[in-house]
Amino acid sequence: MFWYLSFFLEQFIMNTKHPAKRNYSSLEKFALHLHPKTIDERAVVFNRTFGLGGICALLFIILAITGMILRFSYIPTVEQAYDSIVNLNTHTIFGGFLRSLHHLSANLLVIASFLHLLRVYYSQAIFKKRAENWIYGLVLMFLVLASSFTGYLLPWDQLAYWAITIFTQIFEYIPLFGHSLANFIRSGETLNSNTLLNFYNLHTGVLPLLFVFFVGMHFWLVRKAGGVALPEVEETQKVPVIPNLLVKEVTVALLLLAGLFLAVVFYSAPLLDQANPNLSPNPSKAPWYFLGAQELLLHVHPAFSAVIIPGYLLLFFIAVPYLNYKNLNIGVWFNSPEGKKLVIHSAIFSFFFTFGLIYLLDHFLHFDVWLSSSPSWISIGIVPFLLYAIPVGAFLFYGFKKYKVHNTEMIMASTTVIMVSYLTMLLISLLLRGEGMLLIF
Amino acid sequence: MKFDRRRFIKRLLVAIASVEALFLIKGGITNKARLSEDKKLIRVGKSDSYEKNQVYPFLSHHFYLKRFEDGGFMALSIKCTHLGCVINHNTKTGGFNCPCHASQFSPKGEVISSPATRPLDYYPMTIKNGELYVDTSVVKRRKSFLKSQLTYV
Ligand code: HEM
Ligand code: FES
Numbered sequence: 001m002f003w004y005l006s007f008f009l010e011q012f013i014m015n016t017k018h019p020a021k022r023n024y025s026s027l028e029k030f031a032l033h034l035h036p037k038t039i040d041e042r043a044v045v046f047n048r049t050f051g052l053g054g055i056c057a058l059l060f061i062i063l064a065i066t067g068m069i070l071r072f073s074y075i076p077t078v079e080q081a082y083d084s085i086v087n088l089n090t091h092t093i094f095g096g097f098l099r100s101l102h103h104l105s106a107n108l109l110v111i112a113s114f115l116h117l118l119r120v121y122y123s124q125a126i127f128k129k130r131a132e133n134w135i136y137g138l139v140l141m142f143l144v145l146a147s148s149f150t151g152y153l154l155p156w157d158q159l160a161y162w163a164i165t166i167f168t169q170i171f172e173y174i175p176l177f178g179h180s181l182a183n184f185i186r187s188g189e190t191l192n193s194n195t196l197l198n199f200y201n202l203h204t205g206v207l208p209l210l211f212v213f214f215v216g217m218h219f220w221l222v223r224k225a226g227g228v229a230l231p232e233v234e235e236t237q238k239v240p241v242i243p244n245l246l247v248k249e250v251t252v253a254l255l256l257l258a259g260l261f262l263a264v265v266f267y268s269a270p271l272l273d274q275a276n277p278n279l280s281p282n283p284s285k286a287p288w289y290f291l292g293a294q295e296l297l298l299h300v301h302p303a304f305s306a307v308i309i310p311g312y313l314l315l316f317f318i319a320v321p322y323l324n325y326k327n328l329n330i331g332v333w334f335n336s337p338e339g340k341k342l343v344i345h346s347a348i349f350s351f352f353f354t355f356g357l358i359y360l361l362d363h364f365l366h367f368d369v370w371l372s373s374s375p376s377w378i379s380i381g382i383v384p385f386l387l388y389a390i391p392v393g394a395f396l397f398y399g400f401k402k403y404k405v406h407n408t409e410m411i412m413a414s415t416t417v418i419m420v421s422y423l424t425m426l427l428i429s430l431l432l433r434g435e436g437m438l439l440i441f
Numbered sequence: 442m443k444f445d446r447r448r449f450i451k452r453l454l455v456a457i458a459s460v461e462a463l464f465l466i467k468g469g470i471t472n473k474a475r476l477s478e479d480k481k482l483i484r485v486g487k488s489d490s491y492e493k494n495q496v497y498p499f500l501s502h503h504f505y506l507k508r509f510e511d512g513g514f515m516a517l518s519i520k521c522t523h524l525g526c527v528i529n530h531n532t533k534t535g536g537f538n539c540p541c542h543a544s545q546f547s548p549k550g551e552v553i554s555s556p557a558t559r560p561l562d563y564y565p566m567t568i569k570n571g572e573l574y575v576d577t578s579v580v581k582r583r584k585s586f587l588k589s590q591l592t593y594v
Contacts, residue, residue, distance in 0.1 A: 166541070
């Protein structure tokens with residue numbers, strides 16, 4: 001694929017010398033199906049989009065190709081799944097390479113789609129006619145996580161088995177239907193051969209198909225909205241997409257491919273011992289992108305950490321383009337210079353505050369013991385919740401007074417606090433928790 | 442908005458068809474042979490082959506068989522109620538420890554140390570012709586330990 005693309009790049013740089021007479025290459029023709037002929041010159045500037053949407057799309061293509069080849073070696077049964085992976089690593093030509101490339105691209109896709117989400121959010125590209133595309137984007141984010149999660153189980157090694165066990169078990173904390181939901185996902189009380197078959201079908205059939213459909217809609221809606229969001233100006237300058245945008249897209253694509261191939265030389269996807277349902281590794285962690293949720297569950301009553309907080313966040317993210325904003329500045333990063341400062345301060349505050357609070361809760365604040373006479377939804381529910389919410393509220397109020405901003409920036413600041421808190425918890429759980437899930441300091 | 446009969450009927454039909462389709466899909470994706478269905482009733486043998494105050498692991502059937510001081514039996518699930526890891530028997534305390542996030546349970550399965558919030562689940566037991574059976578097809582949840590959860594010969 002790398003050579004293929006660079007061949008086009010070469011052809012196309014040669015071609016630009018005679019713009020009037022030249023024939024379009026097939027890559028150019030393809031590009032003109034995606035893009036209009038001319039676009040606003042400000043849309044081409046790299047730090048408008050950081051190429052993140054395109055990076056996601058390319059990663060998906062790499063995943064589809066490598067995945068399709070992996071399917072020829074993989075056997076989706078409890079008895080043979082693990083051996084088929086070992087076999088792939090040792091006997092198939094470039095087997096380990098393919099698997100590592102697939103693994104690395106999958107993890108990068110999670111990161112890249114999250115960064116893309118941040119980009120569209122902070123450049124205020126999600127309002128009015130773009131609101132619908134934000135929803136499609138959320139669906140894509142869900143599909144990315146679901147694909148990653150279902151793929152995680154397939155090697156059927158200790159890492160896979162226990163990560164999926166831990167995460168499906170989080171659902172059990174949802175009252176009323178949690179237990180049946182978890183059993184539905186696992187098709188049983190514990191992971192079994194049906195779980196593996198279901199995950200395999202979702203991972204290699206249903207989810208990619210849905211992905212193609214939603215990416216198609218997503219691209220179409222970007223164009224329907226008139227391209228990427230840009231601030232209003234008096235006069236706009238249009239430039240041809242070929243070569244201005246295309247050369248950047250191909251460059252980003254080539255750099256990404258080169259980087260991935262290089263990385264895979266030094267990195268190989270992990271494979272532990274074959275899954276043993278009777279032996280849990282110590283510690284057992286959920287897949288890394290869900291570790292923030294696992295960390296939350298360590299500190300807060302499940303009614304809060306598994307139901308109220310995730311439910312509220314989901315609704316908030318769906319509603320965020322539709323709230324009643326007073327001073328939208330579509331296409332302007334962080335809305336205003338004050339907005340930018342406030343967001344940066346919120347991120348720093350949220351990181352240190354969350355970190356400190358978790359440290360205190362782990363080592364000093366044992367509300368479950370101190371308040372053991374009151375019900376647990378107070379001692380480890382309301383109390384830690386207020387311990388978080390009151391300082392955050394005070395900080396936001398202080399920011400509001402100091403920067404004299406409107407509600408758009410305030411909502412942005414709150415979103416920042418929440419997202420950074422999640423990331424902080426994720427990092428703590430991933431890097432700073434060792435045996436018995438205890439902090440290593 | 443004015444009530445529109447045609448649109449209402451159309452939507453109703455679409456809704457009914459969707460429910461129908463959902464059930465069809467659900468039936469299609471869950472109708473797989475349950476391979477282990479037939480051996481859910483586990484025979485563990487005569488009661489006098491088990492000593493009092495001892496724990497006998499039946500890991501491949503997902504339970505620890507515990508015989509208490511007074512002769513009562515209980516089949517405790519090996520699944521930690523925090524996030525589903527397999528608990529280990531602690532020979533010093535007679536209770537159970539979880540390797541994953543350090544929950545501790547008493548010999549009766551009650552929580553001694555969080556993050557778990559619920560006592561260990563257990564499986565119902567029956568006695569036929571003087572032999573003990575554990576029914577692993579149903580797992581019982583409980584809020585606390587009760588004498589009625591034990592099985593006596
Ligand atoms: C993983 C799959 C995804 C792919 C392949 C993808 C692809 C793209 C592409 C190519 C663009 C054009 C501009 C750019 O490159 O930034 C775009 C724009 C956009 N994306 Fe995504 N995206 C994905 C996920 C998401 C997610 C998770 C969200 C947010 C929830 C999102 C929301 C948006 C919005 C609102 C726009 C319009 C931005 C504007 O008009 O400036 N997308 N997407
Ligand atoms: S699974 Fe046992 S303590 Fe978490």
